[in-house]
Amino acid sequence: MARIACKFAVIQYMPDVIKQELINVGVVMHCPEQGILKARFLKQLQKITKIFTSVNINEYRNFKNIFNRHLKISSKELIDSKLNVPTSLIEYLDSFSEIELPKFIIKKPQPMLTENPLQKLDDLFNLYVFEEDRIDKREQPFVNTVWEKFKGAGLEKFIKKEIELPDFPITIDYGYQNGQLNLIQPIKFTDQFKDNFKEGLMWKDAIEIKNRSESYKDSPFYAVVKPPANPQKVGFSLALDQFRDYEGVEIVKYGTRQFNEFLDHIKEHGHELH
Structure with a gap:
């Protein structure tokens, strides 16, 4: 199976601007040849509940909503080669950065080759964020x-x-x-x-x-x-x-x-x- 050229970026959240502590909360991937533009996020911040206030959780939920709406609106243009629009993840994220979300940082996109982009997205999420199977299922938001x-x-x-x-x-x-x-x-x-x-x-x-x-x-x-x-x-x-x-x-x-x-x-x- 041929390998596909993609780019991915890690998404980080800074819950306290004074402490300047960054937490990896998601991964976004773009594979233009396959028309793939996907993101995966922590669902409910179960891994780090103890350091988050309810205000932080609401900030994070709002960011996910904005990002996913933006992704849905932009993805059709990004994967349509007939339109004169950005086709690289770098250009896409530059466009997204115009939205004012100062506590959220999208790191510099990295290139990669993969035979299975969706599986790779899961692998990257587990590598940079965490493996959800480790969550204590006895507690939920x-x-x-x-x-x-x-x-x-x-x-x-x-x-x-x-x-x-x-x-x-x-x-x-x-x-x-x-x-x-x-x-x-x-x-x-x-x-x-x-x-x-x-x-x-x-x-x-x-x-x-x-x-x-x-x-x-x-x-x-x-x-x-x-x-x-x-x-x-x-x-x-x-x-x-x-x-x-x-x-x-x-x-x-x-x-x-x-x-x-x-x-x-x-x-x-x-x-x-x-």
Whole structure:
């Protein structure tokens, strides 16, 4: 089998600009002859959860969303030899760098030859990022835990994923329709007072932006929250106070009767996705 000329680049994230620590979070590959332009990312940052705050995780999720959207839009042009457009990964990444994402760095692309580009992408990911089989499967991000509850209640056909608010850089995880869009955001609080306070402020900003949006100002906002082990000590109530009193906001505590009633409400009043 003939070997194919490709280029790849490692994608890095700097969660703290003061510490200047770079973490490999993904790999992007471009093989013009085969029309391949693919990226692979850490899915949920399981490998490095202990050093990430919820703000970092949201930054990372937002970057993945932007990058993948950009990739989808650009890939058709990049692999179409009839168009007068860039066909090298270097030119492509130069174009992508115009997007302002200062905490994310795409290293200089490297050439390579391979018989199987998609397998090579996996190999490079395992080499530069990590091998996902090593993840402790007993723990999963709270947003996934909530999704499993949706699935268990038979709500997949009602739930929309990854809802983007205009002018806000973080996607809302879930939503459902019942004549209007209802927004659902799982929020897991930590054992750090400072992180929880910042989390509350971030969602306060999100709700204020939502309320200024013509498309979303009337959309109810459900915060599905998982309290920390010691709520009083780490400012759980204070964090919620940042945004709980806004009109249209409802706090739903995970693992309670209230949460189960919320699932029943979606099943009874939600509209199926089309």
